[in-house]
Amino acid sequence: MKIVVDRDACMGYANCVIEAPELFDIDEATDKAVALIEEPDESFREAAERAARVCPAVALRIEG
Structure with a gap:
């Protein structure tokens, strides 16, 4: 699994x-x-996916 943060x-x-x-x-x-x-x-x-779901800017992606 990889966490990607879209900093833009x-x-x-x-x-x-x-x-x-x-x-x-x-x-x-x-x-x-x-x-x-x-x-x-x-x-x-589970924690990573939960964090991605609550991001109002949709700036987080979980790969893999």
Whole structure:
């Protein structure tokens, strides 16, 4: 599984951080989301998918 953050689309709402703080954070320099683990193991799939679903900017994609 791979987490892809579309930094152009990200508006910095931080919903992903609220849903999955172990996977996402906000870059203080850009106020955009960053994936803390770009290729997490399957144990993180549910949290990653939940974070992608709650992103109002549709800036997160889970591949694989």
